[in-house]
Amino acid sequence: MALFLDILVAFSLVAIAWRIMRAPGHFQAVVLFITFGLLLSLAWARLNSPDIALAEAAVGAGLAGVLLLDTLRAVAQPGKVKTGAHFSWLLLPCLLLAGLLTLSIIHIQPDSQGLARAVEAGMQTTSLEYPVTAVLLDFRGYDTWLELGVLLAAVLGLLCVRRKKSIRAPLLPAPAEPVGRWLISILLPLILLVGGFLLWLGAFAPGGAFQAGVVWAAGGVLLWQAGHPSLGALPVSLWRTGAVLGFALFWLLAATALIRNEPMLTHPQAKAWILAVEYAAALSIAVCLTSLAIGGQKSEDRNQKSEVRDQRSGDRCQITNNR
Amino acid sequence: MHGFYIYAITAILLFCLGLWGLAFHRNLLRKIVALNVMAGGVFLFFISIANPDQSGEVDPVPQAMVLTGIVVAISLTAFALCLARRIHEKTGQNELDTSCSIEDGDG
Amino acid sequence: MIFDILSILLCLAGAFFFLGGTVGLLRFPDNYSRLHALTKADNLGLGFIVLGLVLASPTMPEIIKLGLIWLLALVGSSSACYFIGNYIYHTPSQEEE
Numbered sequence: 249m250a251l252f253l254d255i256l257v258a259f260s261l262v263a264i265a266w267r268i269m270r271a272p273g274h275f276q277a278v279v280l281f282i283t284f285g286l287l288l289s290l291a292w293a294r295l296n297s298p299d300i301a302l303a304e305a306a307v308g309a310g311l312a313g314v315l316l317l318d319t320l321r322a323v324a325q326p327g328k329v330k331t332g333a334h335f336s337w338l339l340l341p342c343l344l345l346a347g348l349l350t351l352s353i354i355h356i357q358p359d360s361q362g363l364a365r366a367v368e369a370g371m372q373t374t375s376l377e378y379p380v381t382a383v384l385l386d387f388r389g390y391d392t393w394l395e396l397g398v399l400l401a402a403v404l405g406l407l408c409v410r411r412k413k414s415i416r417a418p419l420l421p422a423p424a425e426p427v428g429r430w431l432i433s434i435l436l437p438l439i440l441l442v443g444g445f446l447l448w449l450g451a452f453a454p455g456g457a458f459q460a461g462v463v464w465a466a467g468g469v470l471l472w473q474a475g476h477p478s479l480g481a482l483p484v485s486l487w488r489t490g491a492v493l494g495f496a497l498f499w500l501l502a503a504t505a506l507i508r509n510e511p512m513l514t515h516p517q518a519k520a521w522i523l524a525v526e527y528a529a530a531l532s533i534a535v536c537l538t539s540l541a542i543g544g545q546k547s548e549d550r551n552q553k554s555e556v557r558d559q560r561s562g563d564r565c566q567i568t569n570n571r
Numbered sequence: 572m573h574g575f576y577i578y579a580i581t582a583i584l585l586f587c588l589g590l591w592g593l594a595f596h597r598n599l600l601r602k603i604v605a606l607n608v609m610a611g612g613v614f615l616f617f618i619s620i621a622n623p624d625q626s627g628e629v630d631p632v633p634q635a636m637v638l639t640g641i642v643v644a645i646s647l648t649a650f651a652l653c654l655a656r657r658i659h660e661k662t663g664q665n666e667l668d669t670s671c672s673i674e675d676g677d678g
Numbered sequence: 679m680i681f682d683i684l685s686i687l688l689c690l691a692g693a694f695f696f697l698g699g700t701v702g703l704l705r706f707p708d709n710y711s712r713l714h715a716l717t718k719a720d721n722l723g724l725g726f727i728v729l730g731l732v733l734a735s736p737t738m739p740e741i742i743k744l745g746l747i748w749l750l751a752l753v754g755s756s757s758a759c760y761f762i763g764n765y766i767y768h769t770p771s772q773e774e775e
Contacts, residue, residue: 258577263582265608268604269605285611292618300638307641311645312648314650315652319655323659336595338591338594342588346586364632368650380635383635384638389637399642405653406649409653410653427760435753442607458641516659533642536646537649541649549589560607
């Protein structure tokens, strides 16, 4: 029975991926991609990885869908539905590659223990009780630190590309329809609660900074999509602080460890330290992802005018030229 | 052990389909979607090999890395989409115009 | 024992309604009736499955969580239905595929 379920999930994953590639319309492809994310989170659940399933359901199906649909609407070209596709003969080499890779995995003897034993041994030295969170925040703090750095870099890059000085996107006026407001008044407290619950859970059960941050980011995007003014009312300095807080706290941790002549990122054996870092990371992930989702919106009028002028000068090859 | 083979082969197929889509589509949005499918394949392979018999303890290190990877992938996607939007604003097109070369046009 | 059988039956009933909703989504002619199939039948199906799982679950917190999940899904699907219907109603009609 379990085998049947696995085969079903695997088959639908491949079939949907195939449909994503072959779908004639972009909108269809994006919707199929959202479905793909949901199925993938089912696969994570089958593979005993509830942490990844949580993050994937919020990211792959939620945030990625919002981003893709938003961009699709912004770059829509009416009357030009045809997908310019080429290199369809490349499918054959790609399938050949798949065959070769499959041949190569047959001989893999998966080490069923992997690093699990090492982590188990290390659990004595950490104050966290859940191994995945311990790996993320304690044993491999570098990964999380640099990942926060990547998020921050992505936000900065987005600001550069959009030519904006501040993260805060121009917010829409509050919606006229009552349902949007009603939905927010119900969902937002719940989202805050669920995020906080996941964060609290992370110390001893599946959950943690990543999942909480992603759920909060989804809440922020929802708030913005419905045109609620509260995000715009936040002072910019607070928003900036939130974005850099996680990275800065990791940096502080590294610096103090160096000053105390210890290896980088070692910290005193206190739960408060780890929890502070975790909460800051969750906040930063939420703020950065929200900024990424809503920061790509239309720039201010002034910029648009200058862009129109740019376009009028007829340099369609500007991108290739600027390389 | 069956679970490992099922999901590993699925992961390989996803990766290769994504690779093909990346080359196949001219539209930048579709390319980004294909890239995400590829990323999904890589993550799936990683976890399937970390959890070969689908029972009991899963190796926590790959799980943590995939979690990190998912967040990095979404920030990359957001940035790529932003670039695609910028390209659309500048050129009115959704694809990179390879017929323009550095020589023609004075920018 | 009786609880087990009941829970399996309820889950099967839920699956049946999900199937009906999906068939409706695929077969109905226009967007409004598709939305109707999707929201009504699926919510009912989810309700049955939640009921079946409540019978099978041992502890009180799990039961409360299941009920909350059902309520959330109801809120989500009904408001999504409203937004989609609103969008369809306000956009000038295009040819259906």
